[in-house]
Amino acid sequence: MKRPAVFFDRDGVLNEDSGYVFEASQLRWIPGAAEAVKAVNRAGYWAFVVTNQSGVARGLYEETHVRALHNHMKKELAKLGAHIDAFEYCPYHPLGSVERYRRVSNRRKPAPGMITDLIHRFQVDARRSFLVGDKQTDLEAARRAGVTGHLFSGVNLEEFVRFLLKLQRN
Template sequence: MPLAPRPALFLDRDGVLNEDPGYVHRWEDFRWIPGAREAVAAFNAAGWWVFVVTNQSGVGRGYYTEADVVALHDQMSRSLAEIGGRIDAYYYCPHHPEAADETYRHPDPPDRKPNPGMLLKAMADWPVDVARSIMVGDKPGDMEAGERAGVRGLKFEGGDLMAFLSGELTPA
């Protein structure tokens, strides 16, 4: 029996879920934004899908590997589980137009925000109620990716993520 569509909370990672000093790829350098774990758990409890959609050009630039990205996401999931939260799926784009590794070089990567590829993949993989979904990011490219995918964008400019999203929390 197919799952019923639910609204999705699409979250950029660096600058929304965690502090962004640049190219975070090791757990020892990862710092949760205040209220981030609580926001994820609250939207889970309300029945929303929660997805991370993150540009990770550091892979293409040779700063770290895709295995590093996956390991960090695994550790994030373990940390979220401690408070009853979960990310339903992580989507990341290692590509960049100027990637040092040509494997990751593309003139306009379809998954790299502001392109909507990661959001569209999540919508293809999961039954998403697009009209009720939200894209939360800290950069104009995040807002553009959401808009191009038909998802309302909310620009997070810092502070407590749970407080920022509390007015959006409705039952799925």
């Protein structure tokens, strides 16, 4: 049976975007982030993260760093009774300095690949799903995937997501 999902961008939505965050010591949660994820979980939605990580293509860090940070985030969220069902990231960039990551990818936002992959893998009800992002590229990826996109201002993620969940019920 299909379920709706909330697709969260990572940097600037769940955590502060301080430029190429790839270590746990750099992670600063946005106010209300864990509570927002928990609200999504309680509402019966899938909770996903879709994030461009061009720092890999630029040679600033490795994919292992991205996965380690996501594991750290999972553990931090679990302490508060929240969980992300899947983390998706795109390490590619067409101007990357690391040759194996230098390419155009249908998974790099504004392309919809990460979102559409999750929709198919998890049997997501796209009509009832939405994305929360902080850039126009996030919203464009959502639109291309057939999902509603909402631009987050960076103030309090819990309040923003609870409002969106309430809209979905009406």
